[in-house]
Amino acid sequence: MSWLRALRETARSGLTVERRRLAPVIAARGALGLALVMGFSLAVFGPAVAVSSAFGAFQAAIATFQRSWRPRPTLALASGGSLAVSTFLGYLTGSHTVLFLSLLLLWTFLSGLAWAAGPTAGIIASSNVAIMLVTVTLPTSVATAAGHAAMIFAGGVVQAALIVLLPVRPWGAQRDALADALAAEADYARRLRHDPVAPFDPVPLMTARSAAAVTPRQARRRPAELHGPRRLAERIRPVLASLADPAVGVPAEGPQRDRVRELLAAAGEILDAAAHAIRHGEPVRSTPAAVAALRTPDTGTILGDRAHRAARRLAALLGDVVETAEPRTETSPGEARTNPGEPGPGEPDGRTGASPEEPGTAPTPTPAPTPATSPTPRTRPTLLRLAPFVLARMRAEVRPGSAVLRHALRVSGVTAAGYLLGLALPFGHGYWAPMASVMVMRPDFSQTYARSVARFGGTLVGVALATAVVRTAHPGTYLSAGLAVLCAFGMYLLMRTGYAVSQVCVAAYVVFLLGMEGSGVGQTVRDRVLLTLLGGLLAMLGYALYPAWETPRLRGRLADWLTTSGRYAAAVAARYADPAGPGSPDVREALLAARAARVAWHDALGRAVHEPVRHRGLSHAAAEGAGHALAEFGRAAMLLEAHLPERGAPPLPAAAGLAEALREATERGAKAVRERKAPAWDDLRETVGAWDAEVTDPLLRKAARLLLAALDELSAALADA
Incomplete structure (x- = not known):
C-alpha cells in the first residue's frame, strides 16, 4: 500500500463513528x-x-x-x-x-x-x-x-x-463474554447446516476463557451460572464439526444429512437460549421443538453408529449447558427438569458416549457441573501479586526487535x-x-x-x-x-x-x-x-x-502458527496410541497455544494490511491462502479430537509414529517458512501412506489425509509468494 493510500485509509478509520450499544x-x-x-x-x-x-x-x-x-x-x-x-x-x-x-x-x-x-x-x-x-x-x-x-x-x-x-449489572462483562461464546457456537451450528466445513473463529472462546479467571475475592462472589458453560462450549465445538463434516460424519445428501441439519438447527436454538439467559441472568427458555428434535427416538435408526454417538453426545452436552446456565434456584419435589440432554424413550444416555473403538460399551452418565463439583476456577493474581509478572514482561521486551x-x-x-x-x-x-x-x-x-x-x-x-x-x-x-x-x-x-x-x-x-x-x-x-x-x-x-512494521514479521507469525498447530495435531494423535480420555491436559494446552498463535497471526495480518511497505516475501494472496490452509489443518486435528478414545480403550500403536511425524514435519516446515521457502512433506506423506495400510478405522484414515492435504495447500500458497 502506498503512503498516500495508507494515510487516506487511516484518516478515514480515525474519523469513523460506529453504532455501539450505549451504557x-x-x-x-x-x-x-x-x-x-x-x-x-x-x-x-x-x-x-x-x-x-x-x-x-x-x-x-x-x-x-x-x-x-x-x-x-x-x-x-x-x-x-x-x-x-x-x-x-x-x-x-x-x-x-x-x-x-x-x-x-x-x-x-x-x-x-x-x-x-x-x-x-x-x-x-x-x-x-x-x-x-x-x-x-x-x-x-x-x-x-x-x-x-x-x-x-x-x-x-x-x-x-x-x-x-x-x-450496575454486576459481572456484566463476564456475562457478555460467556454469552458471546455460546452465541458464536450457535452461529457455527447454523452455518454448518449449509456449509459442513464452515470455519470457526475461536476468539469468543478465548475471550470467555480470559474472563473466567478470577481473583480469590471474585471467586467467592461469582454467580453459579458463570462456572461451567464455557468448558461445555469448548467440548461442543468439535462434536458439531464431526457431526457435520461429510469426510467423517454423514453423506452430503440424503436422510442422514437431513437429520443432522435438524440436530444442528436445534443446537443453535438451545445455545442461543442459554446465551440469552446468561447475558440477562434469566432462566433458560428452550423451544419445545428444539428439545424434541434432540430427543427424537428414531435418530439411532437413521444415523450411522459413529454419527449417532456424536448426536447423543451433543444432546447430553447441550443438556449440561442448559443446567449450568440456569440461575441457582430451589427445585420443588417431584418437579421434572426439561433438559434436551435427557434421553428419549428407548434411547440410552449419551453424556459421555461409548468409546469410538468399542461401540457396544455402555456409556457412564456424568452429572452436570454444580458449584460443589465444578473444577477449581482459573485464578487471577491481585494487583500487588501481579506486579512482579508485569515487571518481568517489561524486562522481557527490552531486547532488539521488540515492537x-x-x-x-x-x-x-x-x-x-x-x-x-x-x-x-x-x-x-x-x-x-x-x-x-x-x-x-x-x-x-x-x-x-x-x-x-x-x-x-x-x-x-x-x-x-x-x-x-x-x-x-x-x-x-x-x-x-x-x-x-x-x-x-x-x-x-x-x-x-x-x-x-x-x-x-x-x-x-x-x-x-x-x-x-x-x-x-x-x-x-x-x-x-x-x-x-x-x-x-x-x-x-x-x-x-522509527517504525515497527508488522509486514516483515508475517512469515514468523505464520511459522509460529504452523508449529503450534503441528504440536496440537501430534498431541491428539498421541492420545490414540496412549488413550487418556477426552480431557487430556496436553491436548488442551496444545490447542490453547495453537489458538493464541492463530490470533497473533490474524492480528498481525490486520495491521499489515494498512502499512505503506512492500510485502517482503509474503503477498496478500499468499497470506490468505496460507491462513486458509492452516485453518483446515486445525479443523482436521479437531475432528480427530472429537473422537478421542476413552481412558483404558485399546491403544493404536501406529498413532505414535503419526504423532512424531506430524511434529517433526511441521517444525521443519516452519523453518522453511521463515527462510522464505515452500515446505515439503515427503516424510509425512510416507507416514500417512503406511497409516492407511495399518489402520482400518475410516475416520482415522480420512483425518490423516485431511491433515496432509491441508499442508500441501499451504505449500502451494507459499510457492507463489
Missing part, C-alpha cells in the same frame, strides 16, 4: 463521581484544587471503561493512585527543566513498556503522563502539590466507592521533542503538544495515524463549541464546572463509538475546566488547536522515522 447508567455514575469530587473541592479548597481532583476522578472513570476482567473499583484505585504519584513527582521537578525533562523521558519510556502487560495498563500509563503535563502547573509549593496529589487519589477513591455502592521497546523509545523521544518545542514556541501552554503525542501514539502504525487525525479533528470541533458557549453565556465557576461534568458524561457515553467523537467531549471538558480555574479561554483555544496539531504531526513523523 447511559454507567456513564451517569462516572459523571456523578466527577461532580461530587469537583463540588466538594470547589466548596472547600477552591478552583485550582478542584481542577486537580477533577482530572483524578475523570481519569479513574475512564480506566473503569477499559476492557479488563479485573474488578472495576480496583481499576479506579490503580488509576487514581498512579496519577497522584506521577503528578507529585512531576511537581517536585517541574521548576527545573532538565530534571523534569529527565522524569518525563523516564515516565514516558515506562508507559511505553507498560503495553507489554496489555492495552489496559498501556492506556492508563499513557494517560497518566498526559495528565501529569497539565496538573504539574497548578500547585505553588510542595505542600500544595501533596494536597493536589491527595485530591487526585481521592477522585479515584470516590469513583471506586460509587461502583461498590451503586452497582514494544521500539514504541517506548519512539513515544519518549517524540514526547520530549514536543515538550521542548512547546517551551520554545511563543504560544504558551506548551504541554498540549507532548500531551497530544503521548495520547495518540500506539505500538502499531494504523492506530497511531488514525488517532492523530481523530484527535486533531475532535479537538478542533470541541474547542470551537466550548468557546462559543463561553463567549455567549459567560459561565461562572460553578456553571463551568457543571458544563465540564456534562462533557465528561458525553465522553463516557460515546467513547466506544469512535475516538474522534470522544475527543470532541474531552476538548470541551478541558476548556471548561481550565476556564473554571481562570486560564484565558481565548489563549487556550489558539494554543490547543495549534499545539495539538503539532503533537499529532510529531507522532506521525516519529512512527515514519
